[in-house]
Amino acid sequence: xxxxxxxxxxxxxxxxxxxxxxxxxxxxxxxxxxxxxxxxxxxxxxxxxxxxxxxxxxxxxxxxxxxxxxxxxxxxxxxxxxxxxxxxxxxxxxxxxxxxxxxxxxxxxxxxxxxxxxxxxxxxxxxxxxxxxxxxxxxxxxxxxxxxxxxxxxxxxxxxxxxxxxxxxxxxxxxxxxxxxxxx
Numbered sequence: 001x002x003x004x005x006x007x008x009x010x011x012x013x014x015x016x017x018x019x020x021x022x023x024x025x026x027x028x029x030x031x032x033x034x035x036x037x038x039x040x041x042x043x044x045x046x047x048x049x050x051x052x053x054x055x056x057x058x059x060x061x062x063x064x065x066x067x068x069x070x071x072x073x074x075x076x077x078x079x080x081x082x083x084x085x086x087x088x089x090x091x092x093x094x095x096x097x098x099x100x101x102x103x104x105x106x107x108x109x110x111x112x113x114x115x116x117x118x119x120x121x122x123x124x125x126x127x128x129x130x131x132x133x134x135x136x137x138x139x140x141x142x143x144x145x146x147x148x149x150x151x152x153x154x155x156x157x158x159x160x161x162x163x164x165x166x167x168x169x170x171x172x173x174x175x176x177x178x179x180x181x182x183x184x
Contacts, residue, residue, distance in 0.1 A: 007033055009091050013040035013050055013082050013104075014060050041104055041111035042084035050082040061105035063138030086114035096121075101128045106135030109146050119153050127155070127181040131174065143172055155181035 002008055008030070012018050018038040025034045040048050040062065053060045055075040070076055091097060097118055104111050108129060112119070119125065127150070133143035147168045150157065159166040160178040171179070 002033065004033075007035070007094065009087075009094075010034060010036045011039050011041050011085075011087055011090065012036065013038075013048075013062075013084075014052060014057060015050075015080055015082065016052065017057060037085075037090055038083070039090070040082050040084040041087045041102070041107065041114060043110040043113035044084070044086060045089070046084045047081050048084045049079050051077040052080050053077045059105060061107070061135065061139065062110075063106045063135060063140070065138065087111065088115055088117040091118060097125055098122075099126050099128065103130045105130075106132065106137070106139040106141075108136060109141040109149065110139070112146070112149055123183060125182065127179075128160075129179045129181060131171065131177040131179045133172070134175065147171060150181045154183045156184055157181055 010021060010025075012021055015038070018036065022036050025031060025036060040050065042048065048062050051061055051064055053075050054077065056073065059073075059075075060077070065073075065077070100115070100118070102108055102111055112127075129146075136143045136146060147157075151168060157166050157168065157171060158164070158180040159171070159174075160180060162177075166174075166177075166179075171177070
């Protein structure tokens, strides 16, 4: 969708998914337009403990699930160290950024804090964010912090699941959703 002049920068923390992502890029001949980084999107350069879930790898996270929740999900996890970076450092040389898909299993506050420069420089930026306040809490942040960060950047919120705008107060009452945030 980015066209011949566009670029995709993929940031993936999960060590086992990075090779799969790279193979997918190569298989589909997107080698010249996609850059893959094995990093966690974070608020600072660091090394993080990442919980690599075995059965549901897409739910792997910096946040730790309680043992009873892992049992309920019939899953287990292994802790691995992953490098983390402010995504601003990876994409700072791009002329513009049009769309950012943020699906970081609860680390949204940290990821967007590491994108402050990008958010300021790209007035037409559209963010697509998985909204999961429970996961945000597991990482140690408050869902209100994410909403405040978006609103402070002048973003208007749109709930894709309902195809409608959503006010911050109502968003905070939802357990899950897919959110678009953009300036008008």
